[in-house]
Amino acid sequence: MKDWEKNVRTVVPYVPGEQPKEKNIMKLNTNENPYPPAPGVAEVLETFDADRLRLYPDPLAADLTDALADFYHVDRNQVFAGVGSDDVLAMIFLTFFNSRKPVLFPDITYSFYDVWAEMLRIPYEQIPLDHDFFIIPEDYKKENGGIIFPNPNAPTGRLMELSQIEEIIQANPGVMVVVDEAYIDFGGVSALPLVDRYDNVIVVQTFSKSRSMAGSRIGYAISNPCVIKYLNDVKYSFNSYTMDSVTIALGVAAVKDKEYFEKTVQKIIQTREWTKEQLRALGFLFADSQSNFIFARHPKVPGPQLFQALKEEKIFVRRFGKPERIADYLRITIGTDEQMQKLVKFLKTYLMEQET
Amino acid sequence: MKDWEKNVRTVVPYVPGEQPKEKNIMKLNTNENPYPPAPGVAEVLETFDADRLRLYPDPLAADLTDALADFYHVDRNQVFAGVGSDDVLAMIFLTFFNSRKPVLFPDITYSFYDVWAEMLRIPYEQIPLDHDFFIIPEDYKKENGGIIFPNPNAPTGRLMELSQIEEIIQANPGVMVVVDEAYIDFGGVSALPLVDRYDNVIVVQTFSKSRSMAGSRIGYAISNPCVIKYLNDVKYSFNSYTMDSVTIALGVAAVKDKEYFEKTVQKIIQTREWTKEQLRALGFLFADSQSNFIFARHPKVPGPQLFQALKEEKIFVRRFGKPERIADYLRITIGTDEQMQKLVKFLKTYLMEQET
Numbered sequence A, B: 001m002k003d004w005e006k007n008v009r010t011v012v013p014y015v016p017g018e019q020p021k022e023k024n025i026m027k028l029n030t031n032e033n034p035y036p037p038a039p040g041v042a043e044v045l046e047t048f049d050a051d052r053l054r055l056y057p058d059p060l061a062a063d064l065t066d067a068l069a070d071f072y073h074v075d076r077n078q079v080f081a082g083v084g085s086d087d088v089l090a091m092i093f094l095t096f097f098n099s100r101k102p103v104l105f106p107d108i109t110y111s112f113y114d115v116w117a118e119m120l121r122i123p124y125e126q127i128p129l130d131h132d133f134f135i136i137p138e139d140y141k142k143e144n145g146g147i148i149f150p151n152p153n154a155p156t157g158r159l160m161e162l163s164q165i166e167e168i169i170q171a172n173p174g175v176m177v178v179v180d181e182a183y184i185d186f187g188g189v190s191a192l193p194l195v196d197r198y199d200n201v202i203v204v205q206t207f208s209k210s211r212s213m214a215g216s217r218i219g220y221a222i223s224n225p226c227v228i229k230y231l232n233d234v235k236y237s238f239n240s241y242t243m244d245s246v247t248i249a250l251g252v253a254a255v256k257d258k259e260y261f262e263k264t265v266q267k268i269i270q271t272r273e274w275t276k277e278q279l280r281a282l283g284f285l286f287a288d289s290q291s292n293f294i295f296a297r298h299p300k301v302p303g304p305q306l307f308q309a310l311k312e313e314k315i316f317v318r319r320f321g322k323p324e325r326i327a328d329y330l331r332i333t334i335g336t337d338e339q340m341q342k343l344v345k346f347l348k349t350y351l352m353e354q355e356t
Helices: A003-007 A038-048 A050-054 A063-071 A084-096 A113-119 A162-171 A192-197 A223-237 A245-256 A258-281 A305-313 A337-355 B004-008 B040-049 B050-054 B062-072 B084-094 B115-121 B162-172 B192-197 B226-235 B247-256 B258-281 B303-314 B337-355
Strands: A079-082 A103-106 A126-127 A145-148 A177-180 A201-206 A218-223 A293-297 A330-334 B078-083 B101-104 B126-129 B146-150 B177-180 B202-206 B219-222 B293-297 B330-333
Touching: A003 A192, A038 A245, A038 B040, A038 B050, A050 B040, A050 B247, A063 A079, A063 A245, A084 A113, A084 A145, A084 A177, A084 A201, A084 A218, A084 A223, A113 A126, A162 A177, A162 A192, A162 A218, A201 B062, A245 B247, A258 A293, A258 A337, A305 A330, A305 A337, B050 B247, B050 B258, B062 B078, B062 B219, B062 B247, B078 B084, B078 B115, B078 B226, B078 B247, B084 B115, B084 B146, B084 B177, B084 B202, B084 B219, B084 B226, B084 B303, B101 B115, B115 B126, B162 B177, B162 B192, B258 B293, B258 B337, B303 B330, B303 B337
Parallel strands: A103 A126, A103 A145, A145 A177, A177 A201, B101 B126, B101 B146, B146 B177, B177 B202
Antiparallel strands: A079 A218, A201 A218, A293 A330, B078 B219, B202 B219, B293 B330
């Protein structure tokens, strides 16, 4: 060990889902949208004046926060934009979880939460989901330094009732409660109205799933202006210009096309419901998902084996392995109808082969 | 104060230079390049397939780090890319300045250093420049938790000899020494060769100045593979996908056009040298700048007054105010020949009016 290594913040980093370079694979492993972004996005790319790039972008990304404010009927000073919801969530951990009491989140959840907490040396406690993968509001009524959970939860897909979220917020007026709604557009009810009723709530959403723009890195938080001001202050102490000019313009084009957004989201919901029926018929077990993925296991085939069989068929899904009780589960992203038909067809054949 | 505000990390944020919305202004306040990015950048924008945006980008931004590795004749695992050099520097503060001893940097320097230190609760000491705005290597030979300085320094424009930088590195084998080379292409000699000779050096550069891409937010660090690995681990604990797909492709196009890069940089150097002569003739005092700006004061006109007069003429420059000994200085970005002629013409007339 070199002397300078004593000053290094060593961490166990988050491991994102594989981004295979191969063509001709069916990529159902990182919950990407199978449809292209709104047509206006392509238009902005074609017509964007490259000369503008010599100038710094608007550090507030006001065009984007304005477009989001319009879409969600809130004030522009209630919106914070960042480089994907991971950037937004990292800023939230840094800004609002500055406490010696543990931050609470589920034991089975987005696997970045404990990474942020570890990296920022924030104490935390992982609260077990119940045996059906439900979050129990009662468990979040103990002393803590903040609360965060996805709704629907990932990777389970389980949706929580708004009344239960409100119960958690009401029980915790002294800390920030963060509702991570990466998948909310696929059938959930957003906690956005609660932002008006409680001053300690932040709702976080992303362009990566329902808006087909994972490649653009756009996430946002909505809360009251005071919370957004605290968040902007920390952002301005970290990196003033996070959103590049092209991405701001692309994001605006996407938000403005509400019709396309609703159409593609509805299509994915339909495909998901069809896929659920098929998987159920094949004997798969899964929590009822309200997201763009299904978290399922088959009682007769271990998770690692099925994962490998799919990979050999060039179908990439995601498997977490930890904790033990999800070791047999695969998280399967909802793709196009054609992709899901192909998946189901392969599973049918594969499971039949296992029986014989 | 609300209860949840007790857990808030309160900070005094960095204040970036103004990005005025008005047209018809001469923007010489944030050291942007007056020339457009390389022509290949516009081509990539026009031809980029929007459908790719539905997929996550390559978290390593390998196309970009490969292009940079080629350009600088280093290995790809020696390059780290981020959302502007501010993102890269924030990650470096987080990763390598994890010590209870003070990080050292000049008292007059990039005004984000103390903001990062304050935000991350890192102790620091600001070492005074000498009366001619030079960094004195001898002053950096005391116990510390890390060292960072820009070369050329900002906002003074003063370049340090490579031998002096080496002297600082040699005296501090137990900590990381970061050379922030945002302006190095405008006449300085990069510390890059020192990365091969010492294991505790990081060189940071940006696309915002010499590559005309402030709007794209691209910065990078070059060091040995071990240092880059530590940096990537922390980055993967903060935000895995920081570089969006479009920006990666635009950055690659810019790096590949070495000829255009060299041509525009040379042009700015010529314009700067012409501007120096003119300002000198008008009685301005300034340190000899090797960057794309000149940090100057006029002995007969207070800084705030001149700043205001220029602003009324729609010429935006930058003034820092603090510390006291730079209160009369203005930092003037080098624009096109036409812009500099207009600036000089106005200053000539204005100074004559003051005399009478």
